[in-house]
Amino acid sequence: MGEIYGLYSTRKGHIQYVGQTEYSAQKRLDLTVTKALDKEPGALFEWVREEWRNDSEVRYHVLQDDIIPADLDMYEGYWNQQFGGLLNVKPPADLNRTTTEIGQGIHEDIRVLLKGETQAED
Numbered sequence: 001m002g003e004i005y006g007l008y009s010t011r012k013g014h015i016q017y018v019g020q021t022e023y024s025a026q027k028r029l030d031l032t033v034t035k036a037l038d039k040e041p042g043a044l045f046e047w048v049r050e051e052w053r054n055d056s057e058v059r060y061h062v063l064q065d066d067i068i069p070a071d072l073d074m075y076e077g078y079w080n081q082q083f084g085g086l087l088n089v090k091p092p093a094d095l096n097r098t099t100t101e102i103g104q105g106i107h108e109d110i111r112v113l114l115k116g117e118t119q120a121e122d
Helices: 025-037 043-053 069-080 101-121
Strands: 002-009 015-021 058-067
Touching: 002 025, 002 043, 002 069, 015 025, 015 043, 015 058, 015 069, 015 101, 025 043, 025 058, 043 058, 058 069, 058 101
Parallel strands: none
Antiparallel strands: 002 015, 002 058
16 A cells, blocks of 8 residues: 655655655655665755754655555645645646645644644654
8 A cells, every 4th residue: 555745854844745655654765865865856855965964854745645556646645735936846737826725734734733742842
């Protein structure tokens, strides 16, 4: 079974990339980190390196799991439509779309998580 995940930074807490995997979001993040460390070109890897330069981490948030592989593209498309400003907007998607209520709810969940971590450190 597969997962749809979003990548975000601890600096902003907003989903910047939506992806799919038949394995786990953690394995995909590990692969992304490896490629960023290897200086692979591309918007995703440039963004990861920029977040590191700003002393931020890149993390994942599972948006949906238990998806049969044949349905991953469909659900990835759905989740891509929930967020504005993604690094991986694919045609014919609207490049100027804004984050939906659903996407804003996910961003709020991430902010609460990050705020809880900050308070725990104090």
